[in-house]
Amino acid sequence: MEVQILGAHLAELKGARLTSLLIDGVLVVDAGGLTSALSLPEQKKIDTVLLTHHHFDHTRDLVTLAANAGYYWRKQLAVYAPRYTLDIVTRCLLDGQIYANFLEYPSKEKPTLIVEAIEPYDRRTIAGYDVLAVPAKHSVPAVGYQITSSDGKSLFCTGDTTVGISDCWQHVSPQLLVTEVAGPDKYEDWLKKAGHLCPRLLREELIQFRNLKRYLPRVIIIHIGNPYEQEIKEEVAQVAQELEADIIIGHEDMKIAL
Numbered sequence: 001m002e003v004q005i006l007g008a009h010l011a012e013l014k015g016a017r018l019t020s021l022l023i024d025g026v027l028v029v030d031a032g033g034l035t036s037a038l039s040l041p042e043q044k045k046i047d048t049v050l051l052t053h054h055h056f057d058h059t060r061d062l063v064t065l066a067a068n069a070g071y072y073w074r075k076q077l078a079v080y081a082p083r084y085t086l087d088i089v090t091r092c093l094l095d096g097q098i099y100a101n102f103l104e105y106p107s108k109e110k111p112t113l114i115v116e117a118i119e120p121y122d123r124r125t126i127a128g129y130d131v132l133a134v135p136a137k138h139s140v141p142a143v144g145y146q147i148t149s150s151d152g153k154s155l156f157c158t159g160d161t162t163v164g165i166s167d168c169w170q171h172v173s174p175q176l177l178v179t180e181v182a183g184p185d186k187y188e189d190w191l192k193k194a195g196h197l198c199p200r201l202l203r204e205e206l207i208q209f210r211n212l213k214r215y216l217p218r219v220i221i222i223h224i225g226n227p228y229e230q231e232i233k234e235e236v237a238q239v240a241q242e243l244e245a246d247i248i249i250g251h252e253d254m255k256i257a258l
């Protein structure tokens, strides 16, 4: 399994894209900074998009990907998300007013996007992967996805999350954990209220993982608050040292082989 970080940041600016992951070139988790990270032939390989929640920084490029798929190669894309997420995304991003309605374009019979609800604890075979959606703690309803390939490699992507993501640990056993740190420890209270993690909070959740599972997976941090990147890096390095764990900050175009 190859995991490619397309977007690793909280804000979009030159050199930084919004959250998006690509698995083996075909399966996308969250569509923040997706299309600007990939050539058209690379985009053409994508079959499936999983959305963790409806926030704009995770869903925006569903529209730009659908436009390319719909206009250039008339390909259908499967989009999976919890019902709550799909309701908001279809109402706000695919309403036919802000842009074309890719749920009906080019035709109602063969639209570009085929959306399907995946509910928490649903275990489904999607694009040849075993996919398990697990409720994640965030400011709005959200799920994380454990994605396991046919040869047994697996990652768990928490999406945006905060204290209590440890409730997920009993349901997953990934080799790679992709999670978030939106800001440094000095903003802990604010981050908690906004449904995010700082390095100190992440540390507590990882300790619970280790207590429960007797191991820690490799951890890659994304959704990094851009202005605080260096501070986050230093604090995460401290956590990695204390836990003797492999925890690193992700970056755009990073590829991880599992």
Ligand SMILES: [Zn+2]
Pocket (backbone or CB within 6 Å): 053, 055, 138, 160
């Ligand atoms: Zn969010």
Ligand SMILES: [Zn+2]
Pocket (backbone or CB within 6 Å): 019, 055, 057, 058, 160, 223
């Ligand atoms: Zn976000």
